[in-house]
Every structure is written in C-alpha cells, then in structure tokens.
Amino acid sequence: MPKPTFKNLPEDKRDKIEQAAIAEFTAYSFDQASINRIVDTAEIPKGSFYQYFNDKKDLYKHLLDLIVMKKMDYMSPVMANPMSVDFFILLREIYLSGLRFAVDNPDLQQIGRRLLADRNHPVFVEFMQENLNKSDEIFHVLISKGIERGELRADLDIKFTAHIISSLNTAVADYYQQNIKVEIDEEYMLTVDKFIDFLRNGIGRATDEQEDRKL
Amino acid sequence: MPKPTFKNLPEDKRDKIEQAAIAEFTAYSFDQASINRIVDTAEIPKGSFYQYFNDKKDLYKHLLDLIVMKKMDYMSPVMANPMSVDFFILLREIYLSGLRFAVDNPDLQQIGRRLLADRNHPVFVEFMQENLNKSDEIFHVLISKGIERGELRADLDIKFTAHIISSLNTAVADYYQQNIKVEIDEEYMLTVDKFIDFLRNGIGRATDEQEDRKL
DNA sequence: AGGTCATATGACTGTTAGGTCACATGATTA
DNA sequence: TAATCATGTGACCTAACAGTCATATGACCT
Numbered sequence: 442m443p444k445p446t447f448k449n450l451p452e453d454k455r456d457k458i459e460q461a462a463i464a465e466f467t468a469y470s471f472d473q474a475s476i477n478r479i480v481d482t483a484e485i486p487k488g489s490f491y492q493y494f495n496d497k498k499d500l501y502k503h504l505l506d507l508i509v510m511k512k513m514d515y516m517s518p519v520m521a522n523p524m525s526v527d528f529f530i531l532l533r534e535i536y537l538s539g540l541r542f543a544v545d546n547p548d549l550q551q552i553g554r555r556l557l558a559d560r561n562h563p564v565f566v567e568f569m570q571e572n573l574n575k576s577d578e579i580f581h582v583l584i585s586k587g588i589e590r591g592e593l594r595a596d597l598d599i600k601f602t603a604h605i606i607s608s609l610n611t612a613v614a615d616y617y618q619q620n621i622k623v624e625i626d627e628e629y630m631l632t633v634d635k636f637i638d639f640l641r642n643g644i645g646r647a648t649d650e651q652e653d654r655k656l
Numbered sequence: 657m658p659k660p661t662f663k664n665l666p667e668d669k670r671d672k673i674e675q676a677a678i679a680e681f682t683a684y685s686f687d688q689a690s691i692n693r694i695v696d697t698a699e700i701p702k703g704s705f706y707q708y709f710n711d712k713k714d715l716y717k718h719l720l721d722l723i724v725m726k727k728m729d730y731m732s733p734v735m736a737n738p739m740s741v742d743f744f745i746l747l748r749e750i751y752l753s754g755l756r757f758a759v760d761n762p763d764l765q766q767i768g769r770r771l772l773a774d775r776n777h778p779v780f781v782e783f784m785q786e787n788l789n790k791s792d793e794i795f796h797v798l799i800s801k802g803i804e805r806g807e808l809r810a811d812l813d814i815k816f817t818a819h820i821i822s823s824l825n826t827a828v829a830d831y832y833q834q835n836i837k838v839e840i841d842e843e844y845m846l847t848v849d850k851f852i853d854f855l856r857n858g859i860g861r862a863t864d865e866q867e868d869r870k871l
Numbered sequence: 872a873g874g875t876c877a878t879a880t881g882a883c884t885g886t887t888a889g890g891t892c893a894c895a896t897g898a899t900t901a
Numbered sequence: 902t903a904a905t906c907a908t909g910t911g912a913c914c915t916a917a918c919a920g921t922c923a924t925a926t927g928a929c930c931t
Contacts, residue, residue, distance in 0.1 A: 691920085
C-alpha cells in the first residue's frame with residue numbers, strides 16, 4: 442500500500458505519478474520497468490518517490506488495484522443480478538464489458554496481460570494469493586447454474602469448462618485488438634457474438650435437425 | 657546464430673552450456689536472465705561465452721531453434737499426411753502431441769510460454785517475423801479443408817476460429833499441468849478428448865435430436 | 872625450434888539499477 | 902521568535918549487468 446504521504450498529495454501531482462507509472466508498466470514488464478524513468482517522467486525527485494511508496498512492488502500493486510477497480514466499473518451493471526438471465530446472454534454481457542474495457546483502456550489492458558503472462562513470477566503468485574482467482578470462480582458458479590437450468594449440457598466438466606471460458610477472455614480481446622481497428626460498437630458486438638456462437642454450438646457440422654434450430 | 661567456435665566444441669561442453677542456458681531461461685524472462693549466472697552454472701569463463709555467441713539474443717534464439725526442432729519431432733508423425741483424416745481426429749492428434757511435448761519437457765514449454773506471453777517484446781516481434789505464425793496458418797488450412805469436406809459448419813469465420821483454436825493450445829496444456837499431476841497416458845487423453853468434444857459440440861444444451869447423435 | 876592461429880581467460884569498462892540518508896524547506900504550532 | 906514535524910531532495914551506496922580486450926595457452930604446421 443502507498444504511504445499516507447501519497448494519499449495526502451494534491452490530486453494533480455498524484456495523477457501525474459500514476460500516469461507516469463502506467464506508461465512505464467505499459468511499456469515494460471515489472472522487472473524491466475525502471476523507477477528512475479518513472480520519477481523522470483513524473484518530474485519528481487527519487488527521494489520523493491520513496492516518501493510515497495515502499496518500493497517498486499508497492500507502486501505496481503497500487504496500479505493493479507486501480508485496474509481492478511476500473512474493470513469492476515465496467516462489469517458491475519452486468520453482474521448486478523447475474524441469476525435473472527440466460528447463461529449465454531449473461532456471458533455475452535460479461536465479454537462485452539471485458540472488450541469495452543480493453544478498447545477504452547489499452548494501456549491498463551496491456552499491464553494486466555503482462556501480469557497474467559508469466560504465472561511463475563513471484564509478483565503474479567502473490568497477486569493471485571491475495572486476489573484468489575475470481576474469474577475461474579465466477580464462471581464455476583455460472584456454469585453450475587446454467588446446467589441446473591438446462592441451458593447447458595449436463596455432462597460438462599465444470600472446472601475444465603470454467604478454465605477454458607475464462608482464459609478465452611484474453612484470446613478474444615487479443616483477436617479483436619489485432620484484427621479490427623475501427624472502434625464501432627457494432628464491430629465488437631460482432632466479435633463477441635461469433636464467440637458466443639462458437640461456445641454454444643461448437644464448430645462441428647450439425648445434423649439437419651440442428652441446423653433448423655439456428656433459424 | 658552461434659559462432660563456429662560453439663559448433664566445434666566437444667559435445668559434453670556444448671551440452672553443459674545449453675543445459676545451463678535452458679535452466680536460466682526457464683527460471684527467468686529474457687530480460688531478467690543473466691549471462692553471468694549462465695557462465696557460472698556452465699562453469700565457463702565469461703570471455704569464452706562471447707567466443708561462442710554474439711550476445712544474449714544469439715543464445716536465446718539458439719535455444720528457440722532447439723525447442724522448435726524438438727517440438728517438430730513430436731508433431732511430424734501426425735502431420736505426415738494431414739489431409740487423409742477427419743478434422744477432429746487430426747486435431748486430437750495435434751493437441752495430444754502438444755500436450756505430450758509439454759509433459760516431457762516442462763522447461764522448454766515454459767520458455768515457449770514466456771516468449772508467447774509478451775507480444776510487444778522486441779524479441780517476440782523478431783521471432784514472429786522470422787518464423788511467421790505457423791500455428792494460425794496451419795489451422796487456417798485445416799479448417800478450410802474441414803469445411804469443404806462438410807466436417808465443420810460452413811458458416812465459420814475461418815480466421816477467427818483458427819485464432820481461437822491455436823490459442824487454446826496453451827490453455828489446455830496449462831489446465832493439464834495445473835490440475836492433473838499423475839503422468840498417465842490416459843489422463844491426458846482424457847483432457848484432450850474433453851477439449852475436442854468442447855470444440856465439436858459447444859456447451860449449449862442440445863435438442864433431443866442432437867442428443868441422439870452422441871450415442 | 873620457431874611460428875601461427877584458433878581458442879581461453881578474467882580483470883575491466885561503462886552503465887543502470889533499486890534503495891538510502893543526511894540535510895533542506897516550509898508550514899504550523901507555542 | 903523558536904521549536905516541531907511532515908515532507909522534499911539529490912548525492913550517494915552497493916550490486917548487478919552486458920559486453921570488451923589484452924594477454925595467455927596449446928595444438929598443429931614447417
């Protein structure tokens with residue numbers, strides 16, 4: 442946690458420091474990121490930095506907190522009452538918020554991606570212990586509910602499916618960012634719908650009876 | 657490329673250096689990996705190292721070449737005549753070889769994972785330019801063929817599907833390594849089959865007619 | 872023996888890093 | 902005015918790094 446000194450700072454100075462840190466951790470991994478560069482960019486003396494944060498990790502975790510909070514802002518309208526709606530509709534909303542977040546905040550998305558990337562890194566391990574994997578957990582619950590309601594196949598391996606769905610989140614966002622430039626709402630709607638369809642129906646050719654269902 | 661001096665080395669010395677490098681790049685990212693530690697582990701003087709390699713990147717790329725070659729060994733029996741067999745059977749084989757490679761060579765798998773992780777890293781970009789993304793490409797071809805033959809849905813977005821399938825490779829291997837410890841052949845057979853089923857049928861509950869098909 | 876050439880070697884260079892610390896500043900009290 | 906105290910500051914510390922280079926070694930040739 443940042444020291445009280447940081448919290449007491451005038452807002453614009455605090456923002457400048459956070460912005461400099463975001464820029465640095467967007468451009469470099471945790472290890473490669475440099476406090477020297479950050480204090481340069483933020484135009485504060487090095488000594489001051491250590492008045493605000495205990496060390497590099499302290500700053501990094503503060504950023505992660507900011508990211509989690511911002512991502513929650515995107516998610517919360519969706520998750521307000523998750524049980525009131527069909528599994529695939531809810532899933533669609535979850536993915537849509539994820540994509541929207543990624544498009545609106547490519548830098549924060551990139552920092553998150555970097556964290557998720559190296560699962561052996563001590564900082565990743567620490568973060569996961571503190572925030573225990575929410576994503577897998579939520580999907581676990583949703584899938585169970587979905588099966589109970591008959592929206593999903595009853596023979597699914599819940600744990601396995603939860604893991605696949607939750608790790609596909611990144612893949613879809615990556616695909617979108619790499620292949621679709623124009624930032625039109627309908628564009629990512631389309632990407633998400635492709636994905637939901639993929640999840641629901643698989644890619645195997647259906648029998649004629651199945652084809653009927655899609656009409 | 658390593659210098660000729662390296663190629664001329666007695667095999668055991670070369671092995672020792674390669675092993676030391678593998679250990680280092682397994683434990684640390686490219687940036688974090690240290691030549692000093694590598695020469696320590698390999699018990700060669702630092703000067704000697706630079707008789708063998710131009711720089712850190714040179715060594716790293718040499719390792720990547722080793723990894724690619726070894727992975728090809730696992731794949732080649734499968735890819736001998738990819739067109740002679742059903743899409744899902746072939747896919748099953750591809751994933752099985754991938755998983756087998758990951759289980760047999762957790763260290764090499766880890767180095768690969770680290771590379772794939774940070775797609776902005778100059779070394780990743782360079783590697784992809786030189787080895788242009790084979791994985792997506794192969795799946796692109798296979799999916800097209802699969803559609804032509806009527807094994808896959810005709811309305812698939814080929815590019816999108818290729819990306820999803822190719823990035824799920826990592827997810828499945830991760831899941832297996834995290835959740836299944838025992839190294840029995842049948843265990844990873846099971847993981848792969850779950851995944852193939854997931855791809856083929858999706859997770860949506862089928863109509864009664866569809867359920868019949870599965871019997 | 873003398874000469875040549877690939878290779879071996881480790882002290883050294885220049886740079887950067889994260890983090891510390893003695894001291895400076897300036898606002899708020901008494 | 903004097904004392905206190907949170908905060909500001911940058912020179913400085915130790916450690917580590919990638920990469921260099923002058924010199925040493927020793928196998929092979931003539």
